[in-house]
Each structure stands twice: as structure tokens, then as C-alpha cells.
Amino acid sequence: MTMAHPTPPPPRQGGLALRLIGVVPPVLMQPALGRIVRRIAALHPSIFQRLGDCRSATFVIEPRDMGFALVLRPDPANPQLRAVKRDAIPDHRARISGDFLTLLALVDAGADGDALFFSRDLTVSGDTEAVVRLRNALDDVEGSIAGDAAALFGPPGQFLLSRLRDAAANVTPKEGPHAI
């Protein structure tokens, strides 16, 4: 009584921006990722209250169409976000996987995590409670985490995000269940 995807996904826009991110070696991402996570933590300290005892947990966020994964440790005293090669993912408490644009849409408040789970575009494994806590903590952030991150890098960051948003528009629920 379940339903398969009846139509193929539409072609994506913003492919150049995606390719650009895909070719950056993880080691070169570290300074930017460090700035981003510290900035988000400073702007939105209420995140940590909702995370509860998961503040010391290690989360892996895995864009399946990229050669890297992100490792997040939302410790308020020392928040960490770093990129690792997909064959070097460390031990972790929970893992969230989806296409890069799907994950971007989630942190840009442009898509519903449950709907993406229903459509199987998002998968989670490990400690489900930690995933739920992280999801709820991030969803209580006013505005867009992606927007806050892009603002750190001025007009180039804003331009890159706008191109990615064009592409990620295809993953919002308004575009239908089989858009990605």
C-alpha cells in the first residue's frame, strides 16, 4: 500500500555552484566552517537549551551527492563543525543523510524534515532522539541559518547562497512530493 515515485526528478538549476562546493577539498573548508558554527552559536544561544544533553553529541551530516561529510559537535563552550572525506567519518551518535540541496533547504527553513523523511529524500540513523532534538533546536531559529552563514562572507556568500536557493527551491514541499 505504498507509493513509488511516479515521475523522475526535474533538472536542477545552480549546478555550477554545486560543482564548486563539490571540488573544494575538506581541509580548505575548515576555516569557513569554524567561523560559521561559532557565528550561529553566538547569534542563537537558545539552540543549546533545546539540545539538552545532546550538546556533547557528535552528529554527522552527510550530503550524499558530495565527496565529503560534515561533523557537528554543538558544544556551547566550543562548537565545532568540520568537513571530512566520506571514507573518514568518525564515530558519531547520529547521522543525517540527504542530497546537498535537501540538507540546505532544511537549514534554510525552506523544507519540512518530516515530509522529506516520508519521501525518503532524508534518512536518519543512530540516536533518533538526538536527531529530533537537533531538528527542533534548529527549527526554532528565527530566519535562516543558511542566511546567517552566507552573511558572514559578504556579497560572494550571498551570491552563492542565492544560486543554491534557486536550485533548492525544487525541494520545497510546494513544488510537489517528487521534485528532488
Next chain:
Amino acid sequence: MPFDEPAIAELVCPAGTPAALRTAVDAGADAVYCGFQNETNARNFPGLNFTPEELEASVAYAHDRGAKVLLALNTYPPAGRFALWRDAADTGARLGVDAFIVADIGVAAHIARAHPGKRLHLSVQAAASSPEAIRYYCNEFGVRRVVLPRILTIPEIRKIKREIPCEIETFIFGNHGLMVEGRCSLTNYATGCSTNMDGVCSPAADVEYAREEDGSLSTRLGAFTIDRFGPGDTAGYPTICKGRYLAPARPEGYYAFEEPVSLNLSQLLPELIDAGVNAFKIEGRQRSRSYIRTVVSTFRDAVDDIRAGVLPDMADLLALTEGQKQTQGAFETKKWR
């Protein structure tokens, strides 16, 4: 923002966080329902809900924009723990919430006695589906609105309306809950946690997703595998009532209780109003701001169109439904499966 006159097609919307509440208000909610971060409400999920300070600020935000805030205290206090519910009610009253959504008669009695000016709404968790039961709550506690279980046809709702002295609220979108709500013990059986007293159905700590080598996804709750989705299948929530089971008579596996499917009554709104429904409820305090924004604004436009005598042109909400399937359930016919 008067609450004295009977409501007409009031849009009652969910909020699991302060940001979601602001999103609901901005998207056109007439009222927003929410709960505290504890067992006093039936969405006691990790990282969800409001501190008293957050609720105070949220009430101010809603009231400044003409929206009401309804506080869900819709679980059942176990013996010896009533103080948590009593304190939540007293805090909600102090912070200025517009109504309490209750299920337990002790909680209802406390609010009726200690806060006589506050409205009481009877939660779907009370499972009051007969005029006799609803009248009891109205007569004993002054209940002003009943949230009906999702098991009634529109003709049945019309008949009940003639026989009760309070407003009716019905769910119009979201979870298609068909269990006898407030009495369901399936989660308790599988995990030891009570949906009705701990406020959590399928607690996340007991849920495990396992991706198999062939791309299928198995969902486990406690010691039980409750479903397995093929590589191309859509998925549902990890609740026992939406699980698929093997039985001697159904060796291929089947949905023994109900299927992963969401209620969507967007096509029945005029009929519901005509039957005497005063308020439309959207389910989903556990959902994201994106869901809230899309669903609330869609139904806001629809209700405004109906009030203006125009047939609403509803946007497609299928993408947000559980299992990407929707139904009008018992509201259309009791033979919906």
C-alpha cells in the same frame, strides 16, 4: 479578539516552538495551540515546546496581532503527580493564555475552580464523541468547545451539534488519528512510556531506523519491527498504529490498524461550516516552520474565500502528508479503507 461570541471557521494552528508560533500567527492563524516542555501535553517530544518565559513572550506576540493562544494540558496526571498539571494551569493563567485544552476531569475541575474566567476546550484526548459525554463536560466544568474525534461523519457532527451547548472544533489537516484517543496503550506496551500520561507516542529514544543493503528501511520501536519500506516506497511515522504486520491470515504483511496517511478536509470545509463546526484544527506541533507556513497560509486563504462566498482554490498539500497520501477519512464515509 473576542472569545465571547461563537467562533465562525476559526483557524486553530499548531506551534512546537516560539518561532513556529510566530510563523503561524504571521501566516494567518486565528488561534495557536502549544504546550510546556513536560508531560502535561501530548507532544512531549525532545527539544520541543515552550518554557514559561517563551510562552509569555509568545502570548504577547499573538495578542498584539489579534491571535489567541490555547495551552494544551491534555494528558492524564498519574497518581501523586497532579501538582505538575496544576502548576502548568496556574502558570498558563498567569501568562494570559486564552483557553486551556484539557482531557482529564481533575485538570478540568482545577481550572474551572481556580480560574473561572478562563475558557476550557475539551481535547480530542478525552475521546468524547456522544452528546451525552460532551454535555457532561459542559455541565460539570463549563467546557466551551469540544474537539471531536476523527471518527465521525459530517451528518453525525451535524446531529451532535444540535444536542450540545458548546462549540465544535474538528481536525482538518494532519495526523489521521483513529485510535480511541486518550485510551491508546500501544506505545506503553512497546516501550513502557504512556502516550496519555507521559505525553509521547513512540518516544524518539525508542525509535531506530535501519537502512538495509538493498536500500529498504526498517523501522523499529523498542523490541518490535513495525514496518519495512522498500527502496522506492514512501515512509510514515514510527507509530504502532501505522505499522505493517505479518499475520497467519495475511502472510504478505498488512496495515492492521491504519495506513500512513494524512487527513485533508480541504474539499469539505463548506460542508463542515454548514454542519455547525466552529473551528478548524491543523495538526502538527512536531512539524517545521516550513510546514506551518505552507499549511496555515493555504487554509487561511481557503477560509477567507469561503467567508467571501468564493469556492476556494486549494494548493496541493500532498507533499506534506504522511506517506504522501491523504484521505477525508470518516468525514466522507466510514468505509474509507
